[in-house]
Amino acid sequence: xxxxxxxxxxxxxxxxxxxxxxxxxxxxxxxxxxxxxxxxxxxxxxxxxxxxxxxxxxxxxxxxxxxxxxxxxxxxxxxxxxxxxxxxxxxxxxxxxxxxxxxxxxxxxxx
Amino acid sequence: xxxxxxxxxxxxxxxxxxxxxxxxxxxxxxxxxxxxxxxxxxxxxxxxxxxxxxxxxxxxxxxxxxxxxxxxxxxxxxxxxxxxxxxxxxxxxxxxxxxxxxxxxxxxxxxxxxxxxxxxxxxxxxxxxxxxxxxxxxxxxxxxxxxxxxxxxxxxxxxxxxxxxxxxxxxxxxxxxxxxxxxxxxxxxxxxxxxxxxxxxxxxxxxxxxxxxxxxxxxxxxxxxxxxxxxxxxxxxxxxxxxxxxxxxxxxxxxxxxxxxxxxxxxxxxxxxxxxxxxxxxxxxxxxxxxxxxxxxxxxxxxxxxxxxxxxxxxxxxxxxxxxxxxxxxxxxxxxxxxxxxxxxxxxxxxxxxxxxxxxxxxxxxxxxxxxxxxxxxxxxxxxxxxxxxxxxxxxxxxxxxxxxxxxxxxxxxxxxxxxxxxxxxxxxxxxxxxxxxxxxxxxxxxxxxxxxxxxxxxxx
Numbered sequence: 001x002x003x004x005x006x007x008x009x010x011x012x013x014x015x016x017x018x019x020x021x022x023x024x025x026x027x028x029x030x031x032x033x034x035x036x037x038x039x040x041x042x043x044x045x046x047x048x049x050x051x052x053x054x055x056x057x058x059x060x061x062x063x064x065x066x067x068x069x070x071x072x073x074x075x076x077x078x079x080x081x082x083x084x085x086x087x088x089x090x091x092x093x094x095x096x097x098x099x100x101x102x103x104x105x106x107x108x109x110x111x
Numbered sequence: 112x113x114x115x116x117x118x119x120x121x122x123x124x125x126x127x128x129x130x131x132x133x134x135x136x137x138x139x140x141x142x143x144x145x146x147x148x149x150x151x152x153x154x155x156x157x158x159x160x161x162x163x164x165x166x167x168x169x170x171x172x173x174x175x176x177x178x179x180x181x182x183x184x185x186x187x188x189x190x191x192x193x194x195x196x197x198x199x200x201x202x203x204x205x206x207x208x209x210x211x212x213x214x215x216x217x218x219x220x221x222x223x224x225x226x227x228x229x230x231x232x233x234x235x236x237x238x239x240x241x242x243x244x245x246x247x248x249x250x251x252x253x254x255x256x257x258x259x260x261x262x263x264x265x266x267x268x269x270x271x272x273x274x275x276x277x278x279x280x281x282x283x284x285x286x287x288x289x290x291x292x293x294x295x296x297x298x299x300x301x302x303x304x305x306x307x308x309x310x311x312x313x314x315x316x317x318x319x320x321x322x323x324x325x326x327x328x329x330x331x332x333x334x335x336x337x338x339x340x341x342x343x344x345x346x347x348x349x350x351x352x353x354x355x356x357x358x359x360x361x362x363x364x365x366x367x368x369x370x371x372x373x374x375x376x377x378x379x380x381x382x383x384x385x386x387x388x389x390x391x392x393x394x395x396x397x398x399x400x401x402x403x404x405x406x407x408x409x410x411x412x413x414x415x416x417x418x419x420x421x422x423x424x425x426x427x428x429x430x431x432x433x434x435x436x437x438x439x440x441x442x443x444x445x446x447x448x449x450x451x452x453x454x455x456x457x458x459x460x461x462x463x464x465x466x467x468x469x470x471x472x473x474x475x476x477x478x479x480x481x482x483x484x485x486x487x488x489x490x491x492x493x494x495x496x497x498x499x500x501x502x503x504x505x506x507x508x509x510x511x512x513x514x515x516x517x518x519x520x521x522x523x524x525x526x527x528x529x530x531x532x533x534x535x536x537x538x539x540x541x542x543x544x545x546x547x548x549x550x551x552x553x554x555x556x557x558x559x560x561x562x563x564x565x566x567x568x569x570x571x572x
Contacts, residue, residue, distance in 0.1 A: 030192055030193065044193065044216045044217045044219035045195060045215075046217045047218050047220040047224065049185070050220075069184055069188065
């Protein structure tokens with residue numbers, strides 16, 4: 001279920017997960033993502049809550065501690081694998097782009 | 112400019128955008144949302160302000176929660192960090208407002224937003240809709256049963272026709288809402304798959320359906336009030352008041368327990384139990400009331416009460432009416448020297464048929480004088496005429512020694528006429544069928560030619 005649902009991650013999911021490679025709390029994730037992307041990717045509070053909730057249910061992240069009502073999370077092994085796969089996918093996209101567009105290579109075999 | 116004011120807000124889950132815009136406009140007029148109810152929303156008056164509102168859903172939200180839950184608090188904290196302040200909640204619906212010109216949108220992923228709405232609806236909206244529809248259908252099924260048992264009685268009873276049509280319209284409306292929700296889901300799914308957002312609700316159709324529904328409800332309520340004022344007893348008010356009273360008890364119980372900080376589960380169990388008990392108590396109260404005072408509270412006819420011995424040890428109270436009835440025993444049998452006759456008239460009229468029942472009763476005794484009872488039905492539609500005829504001529508299967516036999520039409524000038532026989536002996540029970548009228552005549556003995564003449568004259572046949 002988890003794999004099928006998250007076969008490709010949305011930008012928002014991707015950024016949440018990279019923020020959670022280190023322990024982080026929800027509010028900080030929101031701010032970090034905005035800073036990291038200089039405002040290009042924004043995660044609304046409702047979406048953040050649903051995504052974190054779903055990630056916990058699907059065991060992609062786990063809750064680590066609650067301090068002053070602030071919940072912190074960190075990515076799990078499963079989550080890391082997913083992130084890894086997404087990274088590979090993005091790399092493949094980048095490579096293909098470079099071969100076809102930037103490298104000025106021919107379009108042979110791609111019709 | 113202090114104080115609060117209440118407004119009717121017709122809210123539906125898929126019309127959150129309408130609500131958001133409405134709240135924004137009201138804030139610009141100096142009315143700030145404070146609390147929302149199922150219909151009436153409370154606003155605080157103040158200086159006009161530019162505010163933006165957002166309406167979202169939180170699946171853990173419930174009217175039974177005594178306090179904001181921990182997860183909800185986390186949710187609020189995220190909102191706060193994005194510049195959204197919590198305003199109020201109703202069930203799963205959560206309303207936030209922001210003073211920023213361009214606040215971070217509350218939801219930035221339409222698919223997540225849609226899944227969240229679906230999750231919330233599955234938890235409360237859909238089950239409660241199904242429950243109400245089920246209760247209505249069950250109720251209508253019972254009503255249908257009583258219609259089958261006695262269609263004449265049923266079709267001449269305004270209050271029963273009223274409750275059935277109310278439930279029927281309610282069921283149709285609820286089913287429409289439910290189907291509309293599923294259609295909205297389908298549209299949203301398609302739209303999101305194509306990279307769009309949740310589907311917009313079709314306002315024009317909603318408005319038309321809502322208006323029709325409101326017209327029906329208010330029109331009917333008006334008709335019933337008119338009916339109460341002029342025709343039936345006011346007991347029907349007890350039936351109409353049932354829903355508001357029960358809702359009030361239920362909501363008060365939830366509110367009270369919430370204030371006492373009782374847990375959501377306990378609150379739910381106690382409130383639902385209380386609602387069940389009160390519902391039964393209310394029905395029992397109506398039944399006792401009806402048994403004691405009668406359904407039509409006597410139509411304003413005058414009567415005297417006599418205490419009459421039913422056996423050596425007991426007396427019973429009898430009501431002796433003095434209504435004007437068109438055909439009396441005196442007309443048929445000549446002067447009768449008897450002081451305890453009750454002349455009673457009962458008229459019921461609906462869209463389908465009018466039923467007038469007349470009876471002249473004597474009190475139970477060995478040599479009591481003759482009695483008579485007759486019923487005049489005037490039907491508005493042919494199928495009701497046929498239905499009534501069929502019902503009147505039907506004799507239960509277990510009664511094998513009695514039946515109706517055709518009578519010569521010339522006697523009463525009928526289209527069809529039947530007389531009841533009991534073990535080959537004719538009785539005084541007749542069913543006379545005319546063009547738009549049916550008369551059921553119930554006398555102690557078969558009529559004589561002379562009596563037929565009197566009956567025809569008095570009943571203007």
